[in-house]
Amino acid sequence: xxxxxxxxxxxxxxxxxxxxxxxxxxxxxxGLIGHNGAxxxxxxxxxxxxxxxxSGSVRVCGIDALARPREARALLGVAPQELAxxxxxxxxxxxxxxxxxxxxxxxxxxRAVRRTAAELxxxxxLDRRCGVLSGGQRRRAQAAxxxxxxxxxxxxxxxTAGADPQTRAALLAAVRARAAEGAxxxxxxxxxxxxxDLDATLxxxxxxxxxxxxxxxxxxxxxxxEIQLTLDPALPRPDLPAPLAARTRPLGADRLRIATRNPxxxxAALLAAxxxxxxxxxxxxxxxxxxASLAAATPREARDAA
Ligand SMILES: Nc1ncnc2c1ncn2[C@@H]1O[C@H](COP(=O)(O)OP(=O)(O)OP(=O)(O)O)[C@@H](O)[C@H]1O
Numbered sequence: 001x002x003x004x005x006x007x008x009x010x011x012x013x014x015x016x017x018x019x020x021x022x023x024x025x026x027x028x029x030x031g032l033i034g035h036n037g038a039x040x041x042x043x044x045x046x047x048x049x050x051x052x053x054x055s056g057s058v059r060v061c062g063i064d065a066l067a068r069p070r071e072a073r074a075l076l077g078v079a080p081q082e083l084a085x086x087x088x089x090x091x092x093x094x095x096x097x098x099x100x101x102x103x104x105x106x107x108x109x110x111r112a113v114r115r116t117a118a119e120l121x122x123x124x125x126l127d128r129r130c131g132v133l134s135g136g137q138r139r140r141a142q143a144a145x146x147x148x149x150x151x152x153x154x155x156x157x158x159x160t161a162g163a164d165p166q167t168r169a170a171l172l173a174a175v176r177a178r179a180a181e182g183a184x185x186x187x188x189x190x191x192x193x194x195x196x197d198l199d200a201t202l203x204x205x206x207x208x209x210x211x212x213x214x215x216x217x218x219x220x221x222x223x224x225x226e227i228q229l230t231l232d233p234a235l236p237r238p239d240l241p242a243p244l245a246a247r248t249r250p251l252g253a254d255r256l257r258i259a260t261r262n263p264x265x266x267x268a269a270l271l272a273a274x275x276x277x278x279x280x281x282x283x284x285x286x287x288x289x290x291x292a293s294l295a296a297a298t299p300r301e302a303r304d305a306a
């Protein structure tokens with residue numbers, strides 16, 4: 001279990017974390033999403049002990065990580081956003097090192113290296129030096145180093161950045177397996193479909209705090225869906241009733257999008273108003289809708305985070 005509570009951090013007088021709080025339970029994958037500069041990496045760095053918070057608390061499996069950082073660190077598997085591998089070590093040496101740091105004995109470490117290498121498609125490059133691996137192989141090696149010790153808490157910061165589909169699929173499968181075995185996983189990404197694959201719950205970070213937390217179903221249920229209409233360009237534009245017009249936006253030359261919480265009622269109102277679309281597409285709120293309404297930075301937030 002990982003608990004971050006009321007984290008505050010200021011860089012150059014600018015608040016970067018402003019009461020950031022989040023709990024990840026055993027067996028849960030939490031997808032941490034949010035605009036560039038929202039503070040996701042800073043929160044992860046504080047959890048790993050790499051960066052000091054100005055205030056707030058971090059508990060890893062009940063251990064106060066700010067007071068007892070070494071004990072807490074031993075319970076964490078971390079894949080930082082910036083690749084951090086020892087270029088002179090082979091992948092096998094690297095994984096053995098991390099298995100040893102996690103406290104695995106020799107035989108257990110050999111088994112763990114074999115398993116993790118197979119999961120992350122590294123078996124064929126185990127004896128290659130990390131410095132000569134391809135970008136995707138490095139990503140997998142970095143994730144493997146986080147996973148190899150079987151830690152109860154995993155912090156994975158954009159682990160699939162730049163990864164090809166095969167690397168991505170392998171990594172997601174490995175993360176799912178570790179969560180199924182009971183690990184608490186904090187997973188940062190800008191690639192929202194991954195969170196469906198991981199069956200992750202969501203934490204939406206914005207301007208230094210978590211502004212929404214829950215399952216995908218819980219968070220999207222509160223949002224409007226959308227009706228998309230394609231109109232016949234030969235016909236005059238329909239005159240929509242005022243409540244519908246207020247929720248209508250153009251989508252290219254001959255298409256309209258209408259935000260809706262009640263698609264059947266709105267469609268009936270559109271037809272009654274004489275609207276005769278050539279195609280109708282009803283969209284339920286999805287992760288993109290969620291991101292756009294909760295996570296996307298306002299122009300001011302984007303400026304502040306730059
Ligand atoms: N060492 C530092 N010194 C000064 N400012 C920093 C430092 N580290 C981060 N920041 C600033 O803190 C803010 C939050 O950065 P952080 O990397 O935590 O965001 P993020 O949500 O992970 O963004 P991204 O999605 O781009 O990875 C940004 O404005 C960044 O410029």
